[in-house]
Amino acid sequence: MFLILGIAAVVLFLLYIYGTSNFDHWEKRGVIYEKPIPYFGNFMPVYLQQISSAEFFQNLYRKYPNEKYVGMFLATKPTLVIRDPELIKNILSTDFYHFYSRAILPHRTVIEPVLRNLFFAEGDLWRLLRQRMTPAFTTSKLKAMFPLIVSTAEKLQGLAADAARTGAEVDVRDLMARFTTDFIGIVGFGVEGDAINDENSIFRQMGKRIFTITKTDALRNMAKMMFPNLFKDLKFFVPMIEDNIMAIMKSVMKDRNFKPSGRNDFIDLLMDLKQKGKISVESIEHRNEDGTAARAELELDDFIMVGQLFLFFAAGFETSSSATSFTLHQLAFHPEAQRRCHEEIDEVLSLYDNKLCYDAITEMKYLEMCFKEGMRIFPSLGFLKRRCEKAYKVPDSDLVIEKDVNIIIPVQALQNDEKHFEEPENFIPERFHPDNVTFHKYAYLPFGLGPRACIGERLGHMQSLAGLAALLSNFSLEPSKNSLRHPISNPTATVTQSILNGLPLKLVERKKNL
Ligand code: HEM
Numbered sequence: 441m442f443l444i445l446g447i448a449a450v451v452l453f454l455l456y457i458y459g460t461s462n463f464d465h466w467e468k469r470g471v472i473y474e475k476p477i478p479y480f481g482n483f484m485p486v487y488l489q490q491i492s493s494a495e496f497f498q499n500l501y502r503k504y505p506n507e508k509y510v511g512m513f514l515a516t517k518p519t520l521v522i523r524d525p526e527l528i529k530n531i532l533s534t535d536f537y538h539f540y541s542r543a544i545l546p547h548r549t550v551i552e553p554v555l556r557n558l559f560f561a562e563g564d565l566w567r568l569l570r571q572r573m574t575p576a577f578t579t580s581k582l583k584a585m586f587p588l589i590v591s592t593a594e595k596l597q598g599l600a601a602d603a604a605r606t607g608a609e610v611d612v613r614d615l616m617a618r619f620t621t622d623f624i625g626i627v628g629f630g631v632e633g634d635a636i637n638d639e640n641s642i643f644r645q646m647g648k649r650i651f652t653i654t655k656t657d658a659l660r661n662m663a664k665m666m667f668p669n670l671f672k673d674l675k676f677f678v679p680m681i682e683d684n685i686m687a688i689m690k691s692v693m694k695d696r697n698f699k700p701s702g703r704n705d706f707i708d709l710l711m712d713l714k715q716k717g718k719i720s721v722e723s724i725e726h727r728n729e730d731g732t733a734a735r736a737e738l739e740l741d742d743f744i745m746v747g748q749l750f751l752f753f754a755a756g757f758e759t760s761s762s763a764t765s766f767t768l769h770q771l772a773f774h775p776e777a778q779r780r781c782h783e784e785i786d787e788v789l790s791l792y793d794n795k796l797c798y799d800a801i802t803e804m805k806y807l808e809m810c811f812k813e814g815m816r817i818f819p820s821l822g823f824l825k826r827r828c829e830k831a832y833k834v835p836d837s838d839l840v841i842e843k844d845v846n847i848i849i850p851v852q853a854l855q856n857d858e859k860h861f862e863e864p865e866n867f868i869p870e871r872f873h874p875d876n877v878t879f880h881k882y883a884y885l886p887f888g889l890g891p892r893a894c895i896g897e898r899l900g901h902m903q904s905l906a907g908l909a910a911l912l913s914n915f916s917l918e919p920s921k922n923s924l925r926h927p928i929s930n931p932t933a934t935v936t937q938s939i940l941n942g943l944p945l946k947l948v949e950r951k952k953n954l
């Protein structure tokens with residue numbers, strides 16, 4: 441009996457030691473930090489889905505107004521939350537080669553096929569993919585896609601018109617998600633998805649599932665963070681996602697006889713890359729024995745292709761629809777700004793035969809300012825993450841950030857700090873007028889910055905402005921009975937932020953005297 445109790449005590453003690461072994465990390469280095477609890481570190485409220493990660497980091501940021509950085513623990517991993525835009529600049533850009541990993545997953549080698557993509561990949565795999573994917577996002581490719589944006593935007597107007605006629609509340613979050621889902625279906629996969637008209641289309645179903653974090657998902661993620669080695673093989677996403685994307689990809693490729701079709705969509709691009717065979721870049725992870733950089737190689741297979749398609753799909757629709765719907769919400773509550781958008785859109789379109797096109801969108805400067813201001817108040821990604829890969833001495837300080845330490849850039853917090861933006865709680869598009877932009881470049885990060893910034897920034901930007909212009913050109917927006925002046929952030933959100941219960945608004949058809 442005593443023996444069993446004795447063994448139990450030893451086991452508990454060892455478990456305790458294991459769960460707290462890193463917890464003197466910040467104390468030893470003289471960094472101000474939040475006291476952790478075993479295994480959970482400081483992240484218990486997030487694991488329990490009481491608060492979103494972005495809000496958690498925002499609270500921490502606000503608690504230490506005079507620090508350049510604050511220590512904490514993500515599960516058992518020492519993590520540094522950076523408050524100072526100058527240091528953020530070093531991490532994201534100047535000293536990028538100390539911080540090239542995003543570290544959403546706790547282990548270095550990504551196994552799950554849909555996650556072997558540009559967003560989740562680390563090290564050499566990331567570098568190979570980034571180099572290969574960059575040509576897909578040039579201005580000329582973007583212009584070539586634009587007619588597809590316009591035809592999707594027209595379908596959006598049609599759906600909105602039906603809603604306006606019934607006078608019912610419209611969840612603009614859902615409305616914009618259907619628009620961006622269809623757009624990414626057509627430019628990504630070459631498939632007319634029809635999420636706009638069909639709530640149950642396969643693309644819409646996948647889209648909803650990817651960004652719904654169930655209790656089981658949350659539990660699995662927590663287990664992976666706490667015990668990375670034990671739960672290495674646990675997948676993040678349900679098999680339905682990977683299976684569907686694989687099936688759609690294969691059927692589209694077969695229709696094209698496994699050769700690029702000239703449609704310039706992502707499937708074409710990937711088939712094109714596959715034909716080129718093995719690709720190789722200078723390694724960022726390894727050096728040869730003589731000190732020269734080693735080479736890293738990759739051959740595209742079906743799984744790598746599925747991973748990229750998954751990412752373009754997920755990254756392409758969710759971020760833009762979140763940003764545009766939040767902007768619409770603000771405009772509904774700011775009739776004066778909305779009036780200026782209406783005027784500008786009418787004026788610009790009248791110069792282009794009343795048709796949306798690439799050039800027309802680039803002239804809608806006030807609309808763009810509104811969009812930037814919407815993303816300031818509620819950025820689609822509320823924080824950025826990096827992992828230190830090579831020990832880094834912080835300039836003008838004694839602190840050395842050790843290898844493996846997680847870095848958090850609290851975007852939502854920075855963008856809503858009065859130190860960087862006066863009256864941060866107010867929607868003031870004019871602050872983004874070129875004459876007025878005085879904030880630190882690294883205090884405004886809706887797309888990130890540096891070599892790992894958003895590769896789809898311009899595509900996301902143009903798609904968003906086109907959606908906004910299409911909607912605003914035909915409709916006015918007003919708060920409806922369920923609109924909240926200050927919408928509530930969804931506590932279950934992880935990488936991307938979302939709003940609890942959507943963004944209901946009233947759409948009113950505009951009477952234009954053209
Ligand atoms: C309004 C729309 C969008 C927003 C706000 C947005 C935001 C972001 C942010 C904040 C990051 C992380 C940057 C960092 O860590 O420094 C990111 C990365 C990324 N985004 Fe976007 N994004 C948008 C649209 C898109 C679109 C349309 C695509 C592609 C179809 C895309 C593909 C990616 C990829 C591949 C990465 C990872 C890049 C890398 O690690 O090298 N995004 N995005």
Ligand SMILES: *[C@@H]1O[C@H](CO)[C@@H](O)[C@H](O)[C@H]1NC(C)=O
Binds near residue numbers: 601913952
């Ligand atoms: C949008 O407005 C334009 C110009 O007033 C009009 O021609 C078009 O039919 C409208 N679209 C929809 C779907 O109501």
Ligand SMILES: *[C@@H]1O[C@H](CO)[C@@H](O)[C@H](O)[C@H]1NC(C)=O
Binds near residue numbers: 868870871875876
């Ligand atoms: C700059 O900002 C101020 C205050 O928000 C505003 O009154 C002014 O119109 C802005 N300037 C421009 C050119 O938009």
